C-alpha cells in the first residue's frame with residue numbers, strides 16, 4: 001500500500017481555518033471518510049467545524065459526544081460527524097459495519113476518537129492525527145489509507 005502523508009503545523013486558529021478550507025475544497029466533489037485521532041483539546045472538533053463551515057454547512061456544528069452522531073444537510077454535500085468516545089472498544093466493534101456504510105457514496109464523514117476502532121477500519125479513509133504543541137499551535141498530520149484518497153493528500157501538500 002502506498003499511503004501518502006502530509007503534515008502541517010498551524011500556529012493559530014486562523015492557520016487551521018486555511019488548512020480546513022483547502023481540505024474542504026479537495027473533498028467536496030467526491031466525498032471522504034475521515035478518522036480523527038488526538039487527545040482531548042487537541043483540535044479535532046475545531047477542524048471538523050471549520051471544514052463544515054467551508055463546505056457551506058449553515059447549522060451550528062457542535063461536538064456529538066452525547067449523541068454519537070450529528071448530521072448536517074445544509075451544504076452541497078451531506079456531512080456526518082461521529083464521536084465514538086462514549087462507545088469504547090466493545091461498542092465500536094458493533095458499529096464498524098455501519099461506519100462502512102458511511103464510507104460509501106457521496107458524503108463526508110468525520111469520526112472522532114477513532115482510537116476505539118483500533119486501527120481496524122477496513123475501508124479507504126484519511127487519518128488525521130492532531131497534536132497539541134502549545135497554546136494556539138497544533139500539528140495536523142494527514143495520511144491516506146487506501147488508494148482512493150491519496151490524490152487528496154498529494155494536492156493538500158501543493
Ligand SMILES: Nc1ncnc2c1ncn2[C@@H]1O[C@H](COP(=O)(O)OP(=O)(O)O)[C@@H](O)[C@H]1O
Pocket residue numbers: 010011012013014015016038039040041042043044045046047130135136137138
Ligand atoms: N491552531 C488551532 N487549531 C485548532 N484549535 C485551536 C487552535 N488554537 C487554539 N485552538 C483551540 O483549541 C480547542 C480545541 O478543542 P476541540 O477542537 O474541541 O478539541 P478535541 O475535539 O480534539 O477534543 C478549541 O477551543 C480551539 O479554539
Ligand SMILES: [Mg+2]
Pocket residue numbers: 044045046063112
Ligand atoms: Mg472533540
